[in-house]
Amino acid sequence: MGERLRDKVAIITGGTSGIGRGTVDLFLSEGAKVVVGDVQDHRGEEMTLSLGPDFSYQYADVSQEADVKALIAHTVEKFGRVDCLFNNAGFGGVGGELHEIDMDGFDTTIGVLLKSVFLGYKHVIPIMKDQGAGSIISTASVAGLQAGFGPQVYSACKAAVAHLAKTASVELGPFNIRSNAICPGGIATPIFANALDLGPNAADEFAEFMKPRLAKLQPVPRSGIPNDIAEMALFLASDASTFITGQIIAVDGGLTAGRVRGLSDAIDFEATINEFLSKQT
Numbered sequence: 001m002g003e004r005l006r007d008k009v010a011i012i013t014g015g016t017s018g019i020g021r022g023t024v025d026l027f028l029s030e031g032a033k034v035v036v037g038d039v040q041d042h043r044g045e046e047m048t049l050s051l052g053p054d055f056s057y058q059y060a061d062v063s064q065e066a067d068v069k070a071l072i073a074h075t076v077e078k079f080g081r082v083d084c085l086f087n088n089a090g091f092g093g094v095g096g097e098l099h100e101i102d103m104d105g106f107d108t109t110i111g112v113l114l115k116s117v118f119l120g121y122k123h124v125i126p127i128m129k130d131q132g133a134g135s136i137i138s139t140a141s142v143a144g145l146q147a148g149f150g151p152q153v154y155s156a157c158k159a160a161v162a163h164l165a166k167t168a169s170v171e172l173g174p175f176n177i178r179s180n181a182i183c184p185g186g187i188a189t190p191i192f193a194n195a196l197d198l199g200p201n202a203a204d205e206f207a208e209f210m211k212p213r214l215a216k217l218q219p220v221p222r223s224g225i226p227n228d229i230a231e232m233a234l235f236l237a238s239d240a241s242t243f244i245t246g247q248i249i250a251v252d253g254g255l256t257a258g259r260v261r262g263l264s265d266a267i268d269f270e271a272t273i274n275e276f277l278s279k280q281t
């Protein structure tokens with residue numbers, strides 16, 4: 001148990017799975033009070049039973065303004081303040097080539113990946129201004145920094161999230177509110193299974209299955225894990241980083257630094273899925 005977030009209150013969206021779930025554990029272990037907003041109520045309820053009084057879960061579809069507003073209001077009501085908002089919820093979104101993308105899928109993807117982050121800023125800023133301090137962190141992606149790491153609309157949203165973190169920092173700096181984005185590389189989480197519609201039971205198993213494959217993506221020869229991102233979120237939420245704002249920080253084992261000679265950075269997802277499914281039966 002540490003004390004790096006002692007007396008701090010954090011909201012983590014998408015906190016019932018993957019990166020968000022790992023961040024919940026780390027933040028709690030560093031003394032924070034944590035509120036999770038997510039759409040997976042069954043997981044949220046399990047966490048409420050196991051994590052104790054410093055934790056609270058509330059259903060929030062982050063693409064819906066009323067839900068984001070209510071999540072932030074719930075946090076203030078329950079714990080009295082909001083020191084950190086971690087805009088982290090996400091999914092792979094609509095896929096396919098540009099000319100095939102259906103506009104409902106486009107709107108849904110923008111809603112979950114970009115509008116959500118905007119809504120987080122919109123509704124937490126007044127509270128942080130009143131407090132005279134705050135740290136807003138958003139999960140972008142290496143797909144927002146370089147082409148070829150994710151679906152088209154996903155990548156465009158992540159680039160926008162990263163840039164919003166930067167533009168917001170200029171507006172918010174005078175109020176002692178910091179704004180940064182983290183760009184994860186390949187992190188073994190259920191997101192891959194969810195994107196492929198493998199179903200919730202296979203999701204965690206598939207994340208494990210992906211680890212040796214993700215290990216080959218980048219110079220550091222292992223898969224990223226949720227705690228890698230949680231540690232950066234902890235640093236950005238803590239008072240160790242009070243002079244750091246407007247930054248877009250890759251946590252990617254060197255993936256965006258360059259390609260490892262002799263290693264391909266492409267994962268053949270179709271072959272991987274087929275291999276996974278053949279092992280299931």
Ligand SMILES: NC(=O)c1ccc[n+]([C@@H]2O[C@H](COP(=O)([O-])OP(=O)(O)OC[C@H]3O[C@@H](n4cnc5c(N)ncnc54)[C@H](O)[C@@H]3O)[C@@H](O)[C@H]2O)c1
Pocket residue numbers: 013014015016017018019020037038039040060061062063088089090091112139140141142183184185186187188189190191192194
């Ligand atoms: N895993 C990676 O390799 C990777 C790489 C770069 C960026 N990211 C980003 O990291 C973030 C976390 O992803 P993860 O890998 O932990 O995936 P995950 O699927 O394990 O977790 C995502 C969480 O977001 C929640 N969520 C999805 N839509 C939501 C909505 N409309 N409202 C509220 N919650 C919603 C899900 O229920 C889930 O709990 C995402 O923003 C993702 O784009 C992941």
